[in-house]
Amino acid sequence: MTTSELVISGLRASVGSTEILKGIDLTIRSGEVHAIMGPNGSGKSTLSHVVMGKPGYEVTAGSVTLNGVEILGLPTWQRAQAGLFLAMQYPTEVPGVSLSDVLSVAYQAGERSADELDDVLKAEAERIGFDHDLLRRSLNVDMSGGEKKRNETLQLGVLKPKIAILDELDSGLDVDALRQVSRRVEAATEEDGLGVLVITHYSRLLNELRADRIHVLAQGRIVDSGGPEMAEALESSGYAAYGGDAEAVPAAAADPFADPFA
Template sequence: MAELVIRDLHVSVDGDEGPREILRGVDLTVRSGEVHAIMGPNGSGKSTLAYSVAGHPKYTVTSGTVTLDGEDVLAMSVDERAKAGLFLAMQYPVEVPGVTVSNFLRTAATAVRGEAPKLRAWMGEVKEAMGKLKVDQSFAQRNVNEGFSGGERKRHEILQMELLKPKIAVLDETDSGLDVDALKVVSEGVNRIHDEIGTGLLLITHTTRLLKLIPAEHVHVFVDGRIVASGGAELADKIDSEGYEAFVASEEAGAKA
């Protein structure tokens, strides 16, 4: 039973006019087996939360804590966080020229598992995971994300998640840029990993599109760098019909008060 606990997290980013605060006190707990969704308008800081938890050097944590099973995540390097069981499926995974998917996956699995997987078993494992995600076997010999379509990039992210078996996974706008069929394959993959190994999920999205395929029992509305409302699936339905306007307006009123 894993537990990611975020308490009063404040995060700044360096801009042209000095540091700018983007996260302004985030409180959130995600446990194994749970599915959380963070929904908010563009620019509300949702992705900053994802990247701050993963340890992107662009973001500076100014106060607050993040722990995984009691361990201080903020004291860990980026790779130590992954080894501890955190995973970030990125919205825009970068190309790594000259590094094949095959080499990348095996190096990552070796690092996360602490030992090199046995070659034959590993080949089978990769082949099976690729099959489930309807990824062509030739994928393994291509360079990481190089020339990948939007759908291929997202499937590649979920393939990594399947092989690295994280305790808690943050999925940043995984539905963006996917057509209906690709979205179906990707969401089935996420649901399968969640069901099989109980990975706790934090879905970051600004539409309810993904939530129709990956039902989230906890929905949080994110406005201006913090969670302004939390509830169940019904909150997503409310956003679907009414948009974020009511939340944004009340947050502005609150800020003035």
């Protein structure tokens, strides 16, 4: 198993004239699970979007490398092909396009044989309790919140990325689903050496998916880092100490992708 490394250094990014990420430094290696926690509007989702290359953000400084290769200049699809994966907070509905359609063209674009894709899909669906019938259905259309998150995890299992960013994977999941999804991600860290960056507001997910390192993101900066024990501390004390929820809203208002219901 080769070792992979995602290195984010000095990353600054803006939406319009508002700077949201104000210098992020973070390294994630194969097999590691890092969690980024933070109040609403701290820039958590922005970080995931900027790393994946979602349009609408301007990177003003810094770099993101995967195994030494700068990815900020690459289009999104090439970042994915290079081994990055983003499980989205709100998986987009794509009418008329099935999961197997997408994964087979993703395989082809990466010059991987799609011959056994059907079997892989079925095996992955089995593993996380995803209904087989949903494999042929339009992506994320008429799926419950839990089904959508299982679907994201299933794609992670099939695409076998090197580094995965899981943006609020726990939202919309019940306890059983949360456990299944967490087991699958953990298995990927062990079997495939997946490196994981978990983005979450609550420590609930971290009860199931053990993080090696926890980072607190506030106002666009990582303001604290520590071991897994930090999750519990944050659970009881909240983000007030980091100037989070108490502050006036500008950062939340500036991030168009922030969860309005969180």
